[in-house]
Amino acid sequence: MWNDYAIARALHVLAIVLWVGGVAFVTTVLIPGIRRRFAPVEQYALFEDIEHRFGAQARIWVLLALASALWMLWRSDGWHRLADTGWLQLMLAAWLPFMLMLFVLEPLIVHRWLQQRARRDPSGTMAILQWLHNGLLALTLAAVVAGVVGAHGGWRF
Numbered sequence: 001m002w003n004d005y006a007i008a009r010a011l012h013v014l015a016i017v018l019w020v021g022g023v024a025f026v027t028t029v030l031i032p033g034i035r036r037r038f039a040p041v042e043q044y045a046l047f048e049d050i051e052h053r054f055g056a057q058a059r060i061w062v063l064l065a066l067a068s069a070l071w072m073l074w075r076s077d078g079w080h081r082l083a084d085t086g087w088l089q090l091m092l093a094a095w096l097p098f099m100l101m102l103f104v105l106e107p108l109i110v111h112r113w114l115q116q117r118a119r120r121d122p123s124g125t126m127a128i129l130q131w132l133h134n135g136l137l138a139l140t141l142a143a144v145v146a147g148v149v150g151a152h153g154g155w156r157f
Contacts, residue, residue, distance in 0.1 A: 005075050012068035019061035019098070020140045022054050027133040035126050043126050044118035059102050065095060087143075087150030094143035097136060 030050060034043050069091075073079055082088050101110065118125040 005072060008068045008071040008075065012065060012072065015061045015064035015068060016144065019058055019065065020137075020144060022058060022061075023133065023137050023140060026051060026054060027130075027137045031126065031130050031133060035130070040122035040126070043122055044114065044129075047126070047129065048115075055102065055106070058098070062095065062098050062102055066099070069095075085150065087146040090146045091143045094140045097139070 031047065034047050038046055073082065082092070114125060114129070117128075
């Protein structure tokens with residue numbers, strides 16, 4: 001017999017691994033590599049071309065993380081835990097900026113703003129992208145650590 005909660009947890013972990021792993025690659029490899037190897041006027045266009053493919057995948061992983069988390073909360077009747085469990089709140093706080101960026105801000109505002117800014121100040125635009133990705137990666141890695149430890153009873157905060 002299938003254990004739907006275990007399957008949801010496995011899908012959740014898969015989504016997080018692919019999403020956060022992609023963010024780590026973009027943050028620690030792609031952006032620094034582009035900034036080192038290409039002229040400032042070429043950097044943003046190259047970043048956008050490569051990152052666009054990951055963005056499409058990230059939308060899938062972020063939605064799968066949501067769907068699997070909702071399934072686990074519903075299946076375990078764990079809604080009350082969301083209000084008083086710090087590591088669950090941190091996981092939600094790490095997921096929310098990506099959801100907003102991928103589905104609302106980037107398509108409606110950020111994409112055009114970064115393109116215009118990159119024409120005026122290519123180096124500054126890439127520095128902003130690096131800073132933003134560093135912060136988001138730090139937040140998601142903290143949520144991963146807290147989620148694993150918290151889900152296995154390691155701490156309560």
